[in-house]
Amino acid sequence: MQNATDLAKHPYVAPSEKENTDFENLEAAGDAYVAQMTTIYLQANQTDFHILPSCNATKCTASGAFINDDGVTLDLTQRNTYAFTYEHDALAAGVSPVSMTVTIKTTGLKAMINANDLLNKIEIYDATAFGMDLATGATYSVAVNFVDTKKTAQSLGDAKWSD
């Protein structure tokens, strides 16, 4: 694969505010822009969510959807639909948000179809403007909270901002 800096200029593709977008890894090893991918690779790898939140005085939000199925079925119950929302508290410019919440509501099969049902990472655009300070490498605690209150919250430990 050629070095990315040798590539011709790319088109400008921009996410709309408030919308979440489902991508395969845009910065895979060996090339900052694109990875060599096949449909087999795509089915065997997890999904990234790309977010550009829109802010009002109190919070920044985005929402979106992802649909995964085996590509063959005609039965709409045999697919997984993920409706997700994102929110973080809007503070002064450059001040890191206190909390970030991703809510995912799943309908359909609710069982693994392929690796696309797994979340790889969440990428937030314009993070510096949102006060997500990459320079300090601050850590944040991450937990999964279930809508079903019979299940206890599960801590995922600390996470560090990454560029």
Next chain:
Amino acid sequence: MDAVHADGTLELDAHSLYGTMEVHNTHNWFKDTQKQRTMIISRSSYAGMGKYGSRWLGDNFSSDAYMAYSVTGVMGNNIAGITLAGSDICGFIGNTNADLCARWYTLGAYYPFSRNHNAWNNAPQEPWEFAKDIVPNTSTTMLDVIQSAMYRKLHMIRYLYTQMSIIQQEGGSYFRPLFYDFPNEEGAYEGQELNVMLGPSLKLAILSGERADTTDFWFPEGRWCDVYCRAGAEADCCITGTTGGMKKSLQTLFPW
């Protein structure tokens, strides 16, 4: 138009419907008897065909002008309810060249339906034909550029698949003009061949006609960040469309 078919149907009621009816029946046969999804590409169509099949824009020419026309052509099909549409990448009539073909692949990666298609007796235009054509002042070949365009399509395939699934169930459009999403902005009605909404979440700014070093694109009000931007300061990856939207001059494809 007052002719009568053998079964008594007025030609007025049947004219232009043949293609759509053929797609409809083919789709239903596969769905009902084979329990299979279909991918039917039709050249003839009438209102409603998009529920059952897809369409390409017919015979185009290998030229900058036809590459630009393709953007509004695909938009027109989406407006008419035929979502999975695209034009012949690299052009169908006449000989293409490495420069045009590489740029057309870059644009065509964002069509809902992307296909290279060539007429008999023209110069071949398979991607590997351009493996020895070098982008000036670089070590990159035109084949590299074409490969890169194909990979970009795959990067977005989950988003495209999700949007197509939603449209299949609820109706709507994918490759559409800005005024669909920003009807109150005057600039959204200009430069259709340069500015495209890809579903509700992505805005594409792309040079689709003659090569230019920079091009003025329209950005509606709000914040816009380049999904491919990974180098340099983050602030350089995002721009802000001011109230009422704004024109923004950007460096475009192949600025040599």
